[in-house]
Amino acid sequence: MSERVLMKGNEALAEAALRAGCRNFFGYPITPQTEVAAYMSKQLPKVGGVYMQAESEVSAINMVLGCGASGKRALTSSSSPGISLKTEGISYMAGSDVPAVIVNVQRGGPGLGGIQPSQSDYWQATRAPGHGDLHIIVLAPSTVQEMVDLMMGAFDIAEKYRMPAMILADGMLGQMMEPVEIPEAVDVSKIEKPWATNGHRNKRPHNIINSLYIEAQELESIVKARFERYEQIKANEQRAECFMTDDSEITIVAYGACARVAKNAVRAAREKGIKAGLIRPITLWPFPTDAVRNAAATTKTFISVEMSMGQMVDDVRLAVNGAVPVEFFGRTGGVIPTPNEVLAQIEKNAGGTK
Amino acid sequence: MNYNVLFAGFGGQGILFQGKVMAYAGLIDGQEVSWLPSYGPEMRGGTANCSVCLSHEPIGSPLVVTPNAFVVLNGPSYNKFINEVEDGGVVVYESSLVPDIVEREGITQYGVDATRIAEENGLKGLGNIIMLGKLFSVLHFCDEQSLYKAVEKCVPPKKAHLIEANIKALKLGMTL
Incomplete structure (x- = not known):
């Protein structure tokens, strides 16, 4: 090591x-x-x-x-x-x-x-x-x-x-x-x-790297x-980290820097007796739909936490497919949410589901 | 113990370096650590700060919003952050550069005349490290030897001759 x-x-x-x-x-x-x-x-x-x-x-x-x-x-x-x-x-x-x-x-x-x-x-x-x-x-x-x-x-x-x-x-x-x-x-x-255009001294048919296909049928079949x-x-290739999601009723979905903040908030919520969990997508495309669907078995509300006005929340909603409510919390413009802000969102939603 | 430390001052005072030495000391100690500098417009306007976290748990947010230790080398930064320090927190301030001290219950503040002390001891420019030594003497955030090893890691090879002076400055700070 x-x-x-x-x-x-x-x-x-x-x-x-x-x-x-x-x-x-x-x-x-x-x-x-x-x-x-x-x-x-x-x-x-x-x-x-x-x-x-x-x-x-x-x-x-x-x-x-x-x-x-x-x-x-x-x-x-x-x-x-x-x-x-x-x-x-x-x-x-x-x-x-x-x-x-x-x-x-x-x-x-x-x-x-x-x-x-x-x-x-x-x-x-x-x-x-x-x-x-x-x-x-x-x-x-x-x-x-x-x-x-x-x-x-x-x-x-x-x-x-x-x-x-x-x-x-x-x-x-x-x-x-x-x-x-x-x-x-x-x-x-x-x-x-074998596809690379890297020179071959006429030992094989030459490779072509191209994105132009004039014939519609041909382009359609390639796409x-x-x-x-x-x-x-x-x-x-879907990848996600699931943190305390086995029994989570409020499940945060957050990636990158936001997931770190959210994890603090989930720990703090657990200390207060709220069954919170975190799904942290590691692949955003492909989105870890399976992890979100699995968590939906126990989850009463998902909250997508992002440093944006709410973008990944679309993918969470598509994965959940209306089974339970999907909420959003975010800060934008360069502001990093604090764990306490996220915790407040968790508490708000926990209050609503009791 | 989780240490959420904010270092702040003017650019050029060695704010980021102070923080890096502390973070490296934590790493050598086997703790989880993070170091996050300000890189925004405030830095371009002259002030610099960095957040350092030491913990035995994985670190969530590396951004320290409410520090439990605050090391500060100028007045504007002191005024900006003093009310954010958590109750029970520790403040180490440069007493000749922070003119107006806010009396606050629940926090302990230590004034260190670090710039002058550095100059009087042939350690010009190492006031920042003297202050880190003071913080260490209050909090003991790592093993003492780890702190000295951290200096060796953080001083670039081209400036290796400054390692000894940095360690001297740390030790001096611990006596204040």
């Missing part, structure tokens, strides 16, 4: 990407994710990698598309306004079946918004990370250690299903330091990518095949 060190979330993300064999980073600075790029700019040249600060986010994401198409592990990171600029390229990657990893260390929006932590890009990440019929895998860490663990796995899952994967973090997770154990580097040299893959992902 390696030594636990104190690391910023952003730096931990970057180090984990290096350990995962990523040697290609394309980015553009923006608060509060800049440490990802800064770390990569220091470390990548030492290991023969490519660090490129592009002239814009649009440029950076297209470099990721090109690099990913060649079969190499490519990473870009940004924060909310920058991700909006990247959505065109993300759509092209989804339409070309190119795997890569995109980090969004969310800040308050819309527009330039603010620079404090936020979760108001949930809809963008899970509904429309670009134009067209598409999904990307969305992973939501809630500790610095999980930043590392999810990043280590993000390239694998992106390559397994040949699609972009996003780490959806926020300014709090990016800026905070926590003890973290960094795993050993993995060897990615043996991973076969449908992709959606069959999405169904497999929904069946196989």
Whole structure:
């Protein structure tokens, strides 16, 4: 077991990407994710990698598309306004079946918004990370250690299903330091990518990476095949942490930084004799519908707690499907809810269900 | 014991470093720890603060809203946060930089003339560490040796010659 060190979330993300064999980073600075790029700019040249600060986010994401198409592990990171600029390229990657990893260390929006932590890009990440019929895998860490663990796995899952994967973090997770154990580097040299456009000296028919299909029938069949893959992902890749949900009557659903706050509130509610629990989605797409449905057996009210005006609550409602009420509590604009605020919501709903 | 500590002052006073040493000491001690800096507009306006949590349980919110220990190196930060300190809490303030002390029942406040003491002892610029030493002498938030090891971890290799001075400053702070 390696030594636990104190690391910023952003730096931990970057180090984990290096350990995962990523040697290609394309980015553009923006608060509060800049440490990802800064770390990569220091470390990548030492290991023969490519660090490129592009002239814009649009440029950076297209470099990721090109690099990913060649079969190499490519990473870009940004924060909310920058991700909006990247959505065109993300759509092209989804339409070309190119795997890569995109980090969004969310800040308050819309527009330039603010620079404090936020979760108001949930809809963008899970509904429309670009134009067209598409999904990307969305992973939501809630500790610095999980930043590392999810990043280590993000390239694998992106390559397994040949699609972009996003780490959806926020300014709090990016800026905070926590003890973290960094795993050993993995060897990615043996991973076969027969689809990659990487040069073959005329030894095989050439590969084409493309998202343009002029014939409607052809495009429909390609999109449908992709959606069959999405169904497999929904069946196989849902992940959530369930905390005290075996008998919970008030079940919070919260991810990322908010889940940490919510967990404090759940503990405090239990001390007051309220049967509270927490479902913490680790995958946001696919949403852990099964975990929510299982909890619905004992739950009288769900409360989605978010740093937004209420976005994930849609997915909670879809999963619960009207079986019990689904409430929402959130702060937005960069404000982090306090455990006491969440506890007050739990108490309010507990009073209502007695 | 859960320590929810707020360190605050001007940028350049070593506020974030103070917090990092405490967090690392907790880590070396085997405690759960977190460190969260302010990075917002207030920092750009000159003040800096950071939240440090030490606990034997996993840490929920790393943002300290109601500290049970408050280490403060300027007046504006003192005024902003003094009423947020929990009852039973401890305040260590820089007595030459925090001019107006609010008398509050239920909290214990220690004034340390850290900047002057640092200069008189050949430790210029280490007033922040003297104050951390004082906080340690009040709370004993970790094993003493862990604190010294934390200094070795937090001082960057290029400034390794400052480790000894930092440890001296910690020890000095503990005697105040």
